[in-house]
Amino acid sequence: MTVNIGDVVPTFTRETGFANWNRYAAVNDEFVPIHMDDAAGEAAGNGGAFGMGNLQWAYLHNMLRSWIGETGEILSMEVQFRSPNVKGQTITAHGVVTAVEGDVVTLEVWTDQQDGIKLAPGTATVRMGK
Amino acid sequence: MPDTYMVPEVLAAIGRECSRTTSYPITASDIRKWALAVYWPEKPPQKFIDAEYATEDFDPFAWGPQKYESLLPEDDGSVIYRHGINEDALGIPKWDFIVGLNGGMDCQYGVRMHVGDVITDVKSVGQWSERPGKNGLMLMTRHVSVWTNQRGEEVKRTINTGISY
Numbered sequence: 001m002t003v004n005i006g007d008v009v010p011t012f013t014r015e016t017g018f019a020n021w022n023r024y025a026a027v028n029d030e031f032v033p034i035h036m037d038d039a040a041g042e043a044a045g046n047g048g049a050f051g052m053g054n055l056q057w058a059y060l061h062n063m064l065r066s067w068i069g070e071t072g073e074i075l076s077m078e079v080q081f082r083s084p085n086v087k088g089q090t091i092t093a094h095g096v097v098t099a100v101e102g103d104v105v106t107l108e109v110w111t112d113q114q115d116g117i118k119l120a121p122g123t124a125t126v127r128m129g130k
Numbered sequence: 131m132p133d134t135y136m137v138p139e140v141l142a143a144i145g146r147e148c149s150r151t152t153s154y155p156i157t158a159s160d161i162r163k164w165a166l167a168v169y170w171p172e173k174p175p176q177k178f179i180d181a182e183y184a185t186e187d188f189d190p191f192a193w194g195p196q197k198y199e200s201l202l203p204e205d206d207g208s209v210i211y212r213h214g215i216n217e218d219a220l221g222i223p224k225w226d227f228i229v230g231l232n233g234g235m236d237c238q239y240g241v242r243m244h245v246g247d248v249i250t251d252v253k254s255v256g257q258w259s260e261r262p263g264k265n266g267l268m269l270m271t272r273h274v275s276v277w278t279n280q281r282g283e284e285v286k287r288t289i290n291t292g293i294s295y
Contacts, residue, residue: 014170023167028192045229053232058168058187065185070177073239074186080234080291122234 001069003105003128009095012063016051017087024055041086051085056093056111056120063093064109069129077109079122089113095124103128132225135260135269139221143255148205148215152197153190153249161245164188184243186286191251201252213290215253215273225269225294233270233291240284248280256289268295 014020018036025031030052033040041049057079064074085091091111099106105128110121158181165178165185178185200207205219218224243249256272271292277285 020170023170027164027167028189029194030192053235054187055168057235058185061185061187062168065175076236076238078234078236081232120234 001128003097003100005097005100007097009063009067009097009107012059012066012093013090014059015088015090016055016085018049020055021049021051024052024058028052028054030054046084046086048086050087051091053081053120056081056085056091059091059093059111060095060109060120060122060124063095064107064124064126067095068126072129073127075104075125075127077122077124079109079120081120083117083119085111085113085119091119098123131266132223133267135225135258135267137223139223140258143217143220143222144257145255146220147201147252147254148220149201149207149211149251149253150199151191151195151210151251151253153251154196156184156188156190156243156245156247156249158245160184160190161188161243181245186237186239186242188243190243190247190249196248213253213273215255220255227269227294229265229293229295231293233293235291236289238287240286241279243279243285249277249285250279252276252278263295265295268293 021035025035034044035049035052038048060077060079061074091113093111095107095109097105098108105126107124109124111119113119161181161184162179165174168185198207198210200216202216202219205216254274256274258272259270261268273290275288279285
């Protein structure tokens with residue numbers, strides 16, 4: 001696959017809420033009140049329970065993994081968690097190519113919610129599969 | 131709220147290795163369940179169902195380690211710190227924070243994790259910093275985590291940033 005600066009990666013989208021978060025808590029032992037209880041989430045200033053940053057991290061990886069192909073590799077990722085993922089949001093992971101050097105590609109990546117507000121912006125580098 | 135969080139105890143802690151944690155051997159079920167959770171409600175790619183290797187974000191320490199060892203002489207290691215840093219043993223003051231947030235992650239990946247791998251995680255104190263915010267002075271903690279497998283190959287190197295105010 002030929003990759004060029006400005007190429008857009010196919011997105012990865014999930015509607016989010018307790019059904020996602022509880023499954024993630026179950027594998028990551030992340031039974032933290034702010035992710036499971038609206039009162040705890042509200043006390044933390046988020047209007048209710050909110051999802052794990054690590055799950056958005058996973059969604060970004062899922063997006064890239066699907067794009068780079070079976071023999072591709074994710075080399076690095078850096079993300080800031082800027083805004084909470086609250087119940088009922090549709091979260092989409094995005095990526096846009098910003099640099100290409102041989103088979104190593106640098107991307108701007110981010111998750112956003114259905115209104116386009118970015119939750120977790122960052123960068124990633126991948127090695128494209130053959 | 132203090133005038134600064136960069137007190138001598140914090141400055142002395144930066145760069146110190148704090149703990150070494152060893153995972154149980156990774157199982158196919160661990161890999162499969164993790165993938166089912168992060169791809170739900172759709173089915174994960176078949177390679178994760180077959181547990182060819184784990185997703186990069188997989189955490190073999192999630193449900194507790196096989197072995198935990200503090201590297202701080204001031205800490206007897208009797209309490210396992212999941213995030214690996216015993217701030218009390220480092221003498222870091224207990225500030226009265228109202229909010230603690232996961233600020234972000236920065237990760238460099240090495241070799242993949244496979245069934246049977248035993249991962250060792252060495253955690254150290256990264257470069258902490260502070261900056262003024264609308265809610266007052268904010269502390270940015272950074273914890274560095276280096277994972278290697280049983281062959282000594284680096285699996286990943288992560289900096290986790292926490293924000294407190």
